[in-house]
Amino acid sequence: MLTSAKPSICRICKENCGILVLDDGQKIKITGNPEHPVSKGFICFRGKNFGRVHYSSDRLNQPLLKKGVDWVRISFEEALEILASKLQSCKEKYGPQSVVFYKGESLKHQEVTEYMRHLSYGFGTPNYISVGSICHFALAAGHGLTCGGIPMPDFERINIAIIWGANPAVSSVRMFSSLRKAVRKGIKLIVIDPSHTQTAKSANYHLPIIPGSDGFLALAFIKYAFGKAGIIPQSSTSYGWNELKSMIDDFSYEYLLEKTGIREPDFYKISSMIFENLPGWIFAGAGLEFQPSGVQVIRSIASLQSILDPLNRPSPLAVKLKPLPGMDTCTDMPDPIGTKEAPFYTSKRKEGQGMYLTRAILDNNPYPVKAMLIAGGNPALTFPASHLHAKAFRKLDFLAVFDLFMTPTAQMADLIFPAADFLENMELHDYGQIGKPYLGLIQPVISEGKGWPAWKLIFELARKLEIEQLFPWQDNKDALRYRLSGSGIDFDDFNNSPSSVMPYQPKKDDKGTWNTPDGKVHYYSRVLEKKGYPGLPGPSSFTLPFGIDEKFPFWLSTGDRVSSFQHSQFRNIPEYRSGVHRPLLDIHSDAADLLGIKDGDRAVLSTKYGSLTIRIKLSNDIRKDCLRMTHGWEEANANELTGLKYFDPVSGFPWLRALPAAIEKKGG
Template sequence: MKADYHLAIKPGRDEILILNMLHVIFREELWDKEFTAKWVHGFHRFFQTVQQDRFSPEHGQELTGIQPDLVRQVARSYAQTKPASIFTGNGLEHHSFGVSTMRLLAILKAITGNLDVPGGDLFTPRPGLRDMTMPLPEPSVPPLGSDRFPLFCQLRKEAHAMCLPEAILEERPYPIKGMIIVGGNPSLEWPNSSVIRKALRKLEFLMVIDVVRSPDCQYASVVLPACTFLERDEHRINVYQNLACITLRQKVIDPVHGLADQLIWVELAKRMGFADYFPWENIQEGINDLLSPLNLSFKSLSDQGGVYEYEERRYKKYESQGFRTPTGKVEIESERLKSEGYDPFPIRDNALHPVRYSDKFPLFLTTGGNLLCYLHWQYRYIPKLKKIASDPMFEVHPRTALQYGIADGETAEVQTTRGKIRLKAHLTSRIRPDTIHIPQGWEEANVNELTGMEGVDPLSGFPNLKSLRCRIQKI
């Protein structure tokens, strides 16, 4: 199946495109007036603002790089298609103002009446499992990042990972002496890899738990082998697939090497004196404990085919319970942000400012995509997959490659203000001429040598990995 429209947007300008689409929808009166009047808070000021000419597709063209007629066609198509849904990955969050973009996207879904309706963007509740963290004592120190990104830490109920390297190296707000990495590779996957490596080396103790010997094992004091999904029992929650069901995945064989992740944590806890908080002798006991509020067990779930639907699909749940906001409505002007001292209005003051051109770094760099044969760093150790994509590469438009004298397969250097790496050029007309893309996960040409924590989102603290400035040079 091929798309009807492909909007090759300039990196980092998604919020402008959404505002341009909303402008068309408001000017042509295509929004869902009944839903908006009843269920949207703060609509009038937003409506009056976005109708202004400065938010038109014609004014947005220079910023987004998209023809106005195409924007108008897409806006009409989305608004007039009933129902419609928008699926996104995590690329929108990885810009300097990702939260602003995601808020505008949510507003677009809401004012077109596409929330929690058949075929629209659904809200799927989580099951009422037992909270295994409830008996644990409260931490004696505040979570890292709670001073810089308080809303993130409050809403996620966790520390901010991007604040960890600085805390390790500078020992502020308190020293970090030890760390456990489970199935990840911060030195490859997090921005500013050189700083990450320095932080990992400074730790007094680092433990890595993984199925294979991952790159970060070289910094580890201890490496514990985990087993694969074929060698362990586990329950699955399927909210991200919008399925209100719990599923059971049962092991095919006993572990050949290592332990299941769940048992690693249980055994560690027992040896550290926390057995009372981790009383289970095996995985099935732990799953029984989790499922107990639902009067389910590992065996009963298995006996019914490994699938339990904990709630029948219900649409428009907001009609009986409202939305999970202070006003009970979709909040264009966020009361939570207002109460925390942030601007509640979703349009940034400088949203329409043009991207500053740089003679030194004239191209956009977007990073982090996965090649089809790999997932992040994983599977590069499988010979058959390695044959599909054996060398680090970057994607570049043929016209851009010609301008720099680079042929397909030739090695070039990509440089940002952070550093430079060498990769082979892969010419493709599927990318914008002003943009190059580098997939993640190559140890020998790690794209996160080029990224950093400059320009993080002020609310989420997420780094900008998708709209950096760079230059390329033939080697």
């Protein structure tokens, strides 16, 4: 029990705000930390109320072994023995590649990612797989291939912000708070989204684009930049702008805008506003990733960003940590799952592409997968084609799950380990990825409970698998001391930091160039060309496999978010669920009238992949040809409507947004 507030860092979402935690043994008080150099005291609803998660009666508190249809409580030592024995048995019978280690979003990133990959490679399997198979990589790749990284906002310098396919009022609350302050000071705000989102309600202008047509609109803006705005990128700082311009010249504004549903007068009005208020910044949302050509769509937007602000040259920073021991011993392995289908992803991420996991389990393609350890993830709910993933997980010889709660994925497991939450855990977080030279330490501000931290499971499992030399430390504190040695940051310095954050001196780049191999913006990507992909982000890449028609007359978005939840997490916590009790489908009231559907009715929603029943919510904040539902609900799982047929060839990401769909009122 703590008698004074201790500093740490919230790990619920990507913003990683500084927090102060006070625990009396039954109730936790969490507040924003004003000493934190990045978040400066900000805290959201989820962070403030995380104590409800920590003390939830639903938390798993002991390892569970399935016997028949029942769960039997066992010790951690017994659970480790069983897990190690099952993994070794699969390794001996089918080869080490038959085992998959999966790390989900709730375990976050830095240290656990490296530990889990190291455990996987040390065991001999290339099949470390993460939530990166379906999150963020397309955004990072699209921007990285074009201009070296994702641009961060400087609200003191820009004059206009464009929020494209995102709703930061819900998904990036701290950033949106800063954005609203900047808008009040006079910067212009444009939102490009099929829905009039909470963010759009704060905008100067909203463009209700046809879902899936983002690349066409980006090219129209670039055409305006090269033409009416008279902008000519310098050849000394760019590569391929002539090729890009030549391609765009072949397409009229009429052609490009017809694809988007944006009227030409509105387009010219917005274009004039943009190019008369430079420099500008574009915030590209995760929804753009889930088109069959997400990386190329994002490349078109990144190209536009480089034109709107040639001085916003993203250069991610990082503290150089000492490599984990034995890295050079993990080399002689077959290709990971998904290498044939998405080689760019597997080579860049150094992991398997999880969207092809069902092929391995169900069809032995490219080889059999017989056992999995799923840590901090719920892919039975959050991966597309949920029924196929459920079928695959049930076919495994052995499935172990490490989590806080009994998720749908955990219910399919043979063995469950209870996990510690971030208040009981320790890991590093580098803010350099958003251009801030600070290294943070997430600290165990509450004494270890009945669940294990992820590092402990990994270290102890390595011991049982007789590869303990890869993790030669007593605990994670010793490991972090080792990793930080030579970095210029002493682990003990965090104890004297009121924010649990230490500044570091980033490597200086006085060249003033883009963070690409040749220091140029790449409108034409030679990297993609060499790998057999189109070098330019063009209309041929943007066209969807099929569109809406008489049978499926609506565009469906399956990824709408609710601010009190984090993807599929927290729906079992009453305080988080109080404002949103059940899954809902948004439909424009005019479209509902034509179908004889009223607010609160039950309706059957279907796509080419599946159907489900869901309650209706009438809304005039959505296009009349669109439907919108939140993901992450077990009661009406959006991934029953998604498939595993169409993938982005660069990232391997599935088609989850702008899906043709139909709806009809449910009788009875």
